[in-house]
Amino acid sequence: MSDTYDGLIIGAGQHGLILGTYLSRLGLKIAVLERRLQFGGGLSTIEPGPPGFYQNPHSINHFNITETPWYKDLGLSATVDYVTPQYEFAQPHLDGSSLVISRDAEETIASIAQFSKKDAETFREWNLRSEKISNAIFLAERYSEPLAEAERVALLEKSEIGRDFLQIIERQPLDLVKELFENEKVQLLMLFKLSLFGTVLYDAVSEKSPMGAAVRGFDLSAGYQVCVGGSWNLARGLMEQFIRAGGTFINKAEAARIVVDGGRATGVELTDGRSLKARQFVASCIDVPQTWNKLVGRDQLPADYLEKIDNFKQTAWGLFGVHLALKEAPRYVGSDANPALHKSLKYNVGAETMEDLFGLHQQVAEGRIPDLVSFGTGNITAFDPSQAPEGGSTAYAWYAMPYAPDGDPENIEPVKEEITRKVIDKWREYAPNLTDDNIVHAWTYTPNDYTKEITNMVEGDIFVGSFGGDQSMWNHFGYRTPISNLYMAGSPTHPGGAISGGAGYIVSRIIAEDLGLKPWWTPIDVRAAMEEAARQSPAAPTV
Template sequence: MTPEREYDGIIIGAGQHGLILGSYLARAGLKVLLLERRLGYGGGLSTEERTLPGFYHNLHSINHFSISSTPWFRDLGLSAKLRYITPRYEFAQPHSDGSALVFSRDLDETAANIARFSVKDAETFREWNVKAEEMTSRIFLKERFAEPLSEADRASVLGQSMLGSEFLELTRKQPLDAVNELFENEYVKVLFLFKLSLFGTVLHETLNSGSPVGSLIRAFDLTTGYELAEGGSWNLARSLMETFIAAGGEFRNQAHVERIVVDGGRVTGVSLAGGTELKARFVASTVDVHQTFAQMVGADHLPADVAARVEGHKHTPWTLFGLHLALNEPPRYAAAAFDPAVDRALKYNVGSETIESLLKAHDEVEAKRVPTNAQFGAGALSVLDPSQAPPGRHTAYAWQVVPYDIGGDPDAIDDARAGLQESILAKWRTYAPNMTPDNILGSYTYTAKEYTRELINMRYGDIFMGALTSDQVMYNHFGYRTAIDGLYMAGSACHPNGAITGGAGYIGASVIAADLGVKPWWTPTDARAELSDLA
């Protein structure tokens, strides 16, 4: 078949990584085609009116970790297209006894809040905060946007400084052990574990294993944290697409890649469903491992060790039950009498007050059961960003962790849906009494059954497209170069893995430019140089 057109590069998937990768390479003068199976673009950067007109709900990504400080946000000039809101209060945890623990961006304020529960814990936090802030800025964030060093090289470079050595030691600690060793108050322990985890339920892979990433320090820093894209998360996708098109990139939607064409061990392009063939010097996939290698490439073109790794790629053992609400007024927590700031936080831990309850929830999810005790991450974004709801009205969300296949059946979520919604709302009312039926104007539940149909790369409901275990992160990640010449990976299976980071697209651009002999117009982040400066 005669190819329709030829390109320097074809990028599969118009999510965050594909848009960032395409923007860098198009601006470098390459002829780049970005392909997207769906009608729209943005992947997990999704903001939609699913309850009532004018109420904007972020169905996937909500809280973006320090995005406005990333190198790609700066390089691509995105501040001219998008504003990020940095809330003063990042985390809040209301308690059934009427108290609340709130973390501020301010050290003195946070320490004072902790001291209301334990003076000793407040002093411990102050001591660790000093180390954590330096480790975050000088190590964690630098490695986040650089091609990882090998395990041996990294240990050698970090081991040359006191700060690096302390960081390496911290990566070997299990978060649950560390929190139990350092703190005495149960409320303090639980909020620290929530800060390290996601969505209000801390699972065993977070609690009981160290991580070479060093994410444990995130329990202690305050300066670097989560931000909110004004108007909704999709505005980041919009800004990136505008940047890609302005740089000369070409976007084609409703273009499902059926096959990555390999000839003589080298990629020559892609074939779309329907038979259209597109030629390119390189192909970069930003979709999941299984779809890329098992479906698009095919086992016949893979070395045995790569095929085995694809087959053994692990996924997170949980999925999300999302409840999105249109409200007359935002949740008003009873604990506001204890600390008024509890009503103005970005992220909430609702219903998890003991480590025992967290462990029980994990055991139930692992046994393919819905947790009997509703405990969830929550937020009311319109309090911080009024543009996400009509004037005087509000939105809120709750994310409860559930199994992908309750009782072994992926369709069982339909029978559990109404009961889950009511258990979440009933639990929410025990902390925020105004979360009554007359305050709720509309509701929408969004589960793995829906989002795996819309975003097929979230296989088994895995929003990260790969479990964040130590054998799949940092120097063990699935990218960027592959065993097939001309084929690259630059998605969430690559360092720095899932969630909205943009890191894989940013790092992948430097890798591809170097292989093609293209001089980068940007200054790539060099892990060895950055970490060597610690000495």
């Protein structure tokens, strides 16, 4: 193994592998360093129970992956398959009624009309508006370096679509949903759809969203997909491309220090005593506190950057995951009348009123284990039967939970079984066939567990940084740093956590241009997208 590379990348998750592959294809000698034995970060698929029942403890559903620029640029369709479900979100109710959101607008509108014809027509109007915005602007912004606020506003104001987008992002998604829809069940499902990861969380929808969270709530053209064979298959495909491009993967390589010489990043020292040199750059794809407080050291940073680090916010909740191996898939109440319930990707279960929802999340915000039970569920084997033995099934429930109940993350340990039983009992009210006989195995994965396994998920933060409006778009943590040749290229930067590959993709262009190298790919250009929107739908002149 060489000790000198053009670039060293810390972290072999999605962003590190994407960044490494783009730059390796430019002819740079790149090494990706990983603390653990395995690679992929949150792209994980395991067998925690009986053989053949595969569970995805972190990332399960991936947003619009096959339309991302890196999936296309890296030729991943040849080795990584995805299924796109027709029915993306569903909400069964104890009275046997249900709501389902389909990729077909008319199906979705008909489902909503069962509860409110007015709400159905509202959704029709906002779906048309949002899909125009999503196709013209939202997806381009997701894969571009954020523009400064003033420049962004000026460009958006040039088009009818852009001005509509500006109006939407000034609204709090929660307030918008309550204002637009009269039926409480419809409000609940819309909150479920537009909140992050399909997990209804109050803080995900109660702040203004410069990224346009409300647009995702109404857009049906872009949605979640399932990686065939498990989420880890995407990591496997990315690693294959990285190695094929000439990259070097070094596992069991825990960074102890980023070497800074004369204000310039020149290498990485490992905890086992090895030292690797970087001729051109070092990129961190891990969390903010670990990168700066541990690996760089606060004494090498200016005061304003230290303040930025200290003000960086983590997501204030975690997820208590209950993963089931089943003889047969869950059958939800109302599925006889609405067969689409059998075919939906995600389910909103437990909260029948807005009061139920907010009561639970108030308890989480107070740092308590909630006594109210509401969660998101799914059954991936409905779309990929290979993740269970023939005839079997898997299912999961994600329940909002504080990382440190009553101040200590270990407080979850003595009550894990009790909480797991409580979740299954509530789940069974909505899916009566989840009997003890049907459940082959139940495995629980808590914020305390996954933070120990993946240390950059600081304090149970699955997103490695809050999505709050004051920490997104032009306010995101940033790619370039005060240390020359040292970059941030992971989930703390735009477009944030979850499986997007966005940061790794965007920083590939930034590093290439900083090194004077011409990208072999065509980077997404958000300015060009906004200018094209202005040509296609110019804004009416103001009076």
